[in-house]
Amino acid sequence: MRQHPAIHLYATRTKIEIKRDMKTNNLSIVLKGGMFIVSNLERGVLRAMQKDLEERERYVHARKNEIEKVMSMFFVWILLTSVLIGILAVIPEKVRAETWSIEAVDPYGYVGTDTSIALDNNGYPNIGYYDDTNRDLKYAKGTGTGWIIETVDSKDYVYMDTSIALDNNSYPHISYLDETNRVLKYVKWTGTGWRIETVDSDGYVGKYTSIALDSNEYPHISYLDEANRALKYAKWTGTGWRIETVDSDGYVGRFTSIALDSNGYPHISYLDCSKDNLKYAKWTGTGWRIETVDSDAYVGKYTSIALDTNGLPHISYYDDTNKDLKYAKLMPINPTPAxxxxxxxxxxxxxxxxxxxxxxxxxxxxxxxxxxxxxxxxxxxxxxxxxxxxxxxxxxxxxxxxxxxxxxxxxxxxxxxxxxxxxRPTMPMSTTPMPTMPMPTPTTSAPTSAPPTQSTTPPIPTLTPTPDRDWTIAIMVALIAAVVAIIAALITSRKKK
The missing domain is CATH 2.60.40.10 (Immunoglobulins)
Incomplete structure (x- = not known):
């Protein structure tokens, strides 16, 4: 209990209102339970009482705000903890999904050089490769549970520089060098067996092969003509092989890579050994367009080419001078005339x-x-x-x-x-002949029946009532305004409390 001169009040949280009578100069203190009359109090005492009540009110509000802050922080902590638990639960699966699965495909003998890989419609790997122990061309197909391995060609010796592509049936097509006979060969799985044929036997041909299939599933092959040191290209036409020399300027054609655009036209990247440059050749529909891509030092080994959706080539290759991996992309230019x-x-x-x-x-x-x-x-x-x-x-x-x-x-x-x-726009000449009026033919026979009469009164249209969308929108706006007003009133009343 706190005391003041000439007045005794219990310190409670009850709201107090102090009033002054201007006629009698008496003061009155109004409490919830009634009214107490206080006369002839000093103004200092009154100010002290009023200040004490204000301090208590501020203390209550401060404590209330602290409690609200603690509750807000508590809910935020619960939310962040839940999110963290969810992240910790997902991370292990992501880490496991991004690890490498490594296995030996064919561990028997000295095998696995000159590999080439393609994925079938199920996403299973198909690999063509060289068996150096038996000097055979071999093929491995992933089944999801294991590998099917078979020898494709073992007629002679040394089948190198393989390249593989799959058709719409996921059947493999492989181009490769028959080193014994020094010829370019091609093999295709028909669904029941392997069909092997010699593509080019003119000289020492078939090194650095690369194969691609067009929309008709016809193979296109780029390769080196070692005898003439030239880049060559072979295409199956449906009835036979069309073979031509693409570039014979110097010693060119090693490390070839081929890709086909939407027109089925070949794009080939390769090494120019005479100048140690990376070169690129493209069929335009009427001839070959050849250009040097990179001539900075000794570049162009181990090329690989891919085309983007606009038919522009992207080439990865090796910089032998700086021992670096390099990448080149053809940038777009202005279009040709319409x-x-x-x-x-x-x-x-x-x-x-x-x-x-x-x-x-x-x-x-x-x-x-x-x-x-x-x-x-x-x-x-x-x-x-x-x-x-x-x-x-x-x-x-x-x-x-x-x-x-x-x-x-x-x-x-x-x-x-x-x-x-x-x-030159012009007004067209009229060629319509003038109409000829027929002469009326008199008749004396009376009609047997009167012609039907037609009503000239237009039909009265039937109006189909349609819903008035304006009223629907107005009602929706009114409901939204009412909800907003209720929420505002609740917030205001909460602040007043």
Whole structure:
């Protein structure tokens, strides 16, 4: 109990209100249970009492805020602990899933050089490799529970530089060197057995083979012609092998790798031993385009090539000078001109149509720019359209000649303009003959029946009521506003408490 001069009050948490009577100058203290009259108190005493009550109120609020903070931290701790437990439960599985599974496929004898691998439709590995002990070409297929191993070719000796590809049936196709006869050979699983044939026997051929299958499942093979020190290419046409020399400039064709684009055209990376450079050859549809990719020091061994979705080559290879792994990628360029632009005139408009460019530059076509002029050579930009192949120009005048050009656009920029075409819209001449009025034929016979009469009163339309969406939206908005108001009221009342 705390005492003050001229007044005794018990220290409780009861709210106290102090009032002053302006006429009598008396003070009154109002409690929950009633009213006590206090007269002639010093103002200092009153201030001390009021300050004491305010301190107690602040103390209560402070304790309440501390309790709320402790509860919030407790719930946050529970949440973080739950998340941590979940992470700790998942991590072991992830670590186990990312470990390497290593096993011996064929441990019998000196085996496993000149390997090549491909995955079938089930994701199982198929491996072609060389058995140095027996000098045979061998093949291993993973089944998910083990390996099926068999000898593919053992007719002669030394079957090296294997390359494997799988068709849609997951049947293996393997190209390889028959070192005994120094010829390029090819073997295919038919579903019942192995079919082996000699592809090229002209000289010492077949080293550094690489194989790829096109959409018809026909094999394409790149390889070295050691006798002529040239890069060669063989393709199955459906009836026989088409063989040609790709590059014979120096000693070229070692470490070949082949990939096919969406047109079935081959792209080949290889080493130029004469200049110690990495080279690249591409079939364009009419001939081979050959270029040097990297000539910085002794580079180009152990090449491997892959094409992206735009048909651009990516090549990994070895830098023998610096003993480094290197990587090269062909960057996209501007597209070639759009092909076969046609302009068809009509009455007050011209229809334009065209074909895509022969090359998109390694990046998809995103738009076409149309140019127009009334005199040759003065074409200015008329319209930019999307990746479409036609456009109608309706802003023309009859009997006026218009010259048109078009260009393709990709992510790099605008390509060259096409050749100009001309169109002259005109009013078509009418060829419809004048109608001939038939002469009426008089008759005296009366009709046997009157023609049916037709009502000229239009039918009254039947209105089908449709739900008024405005009322539905209004009701939903009102409900949302009511919920928000209730939540705001609860928050306000909580703050007042």
């Amino acid at each position: 092909r076969t632009l046609h302009a068809t005139p009509s009455n007050r408009y011209v229809n334009l149509s065209w074909n895509p460019p022969s090359s998109n530059g390694g990046s998809p076509i995103t738009a076409y720019k149309i140019y127009r002029a009334t005199t040759p050579g003065g074409e200015t930009l008329l319209k930019i359209v999307g990746n479409v192949l036609n456009y109608t120009d309706s802003d023309v005048t009859n009997n006026q000649s218009y010259y048109y050009q078009i260009s393709a656009v990709n992510s790099v920029g605008e390509g060259e303009k096409s050749k100009a075409v001309v169109a």
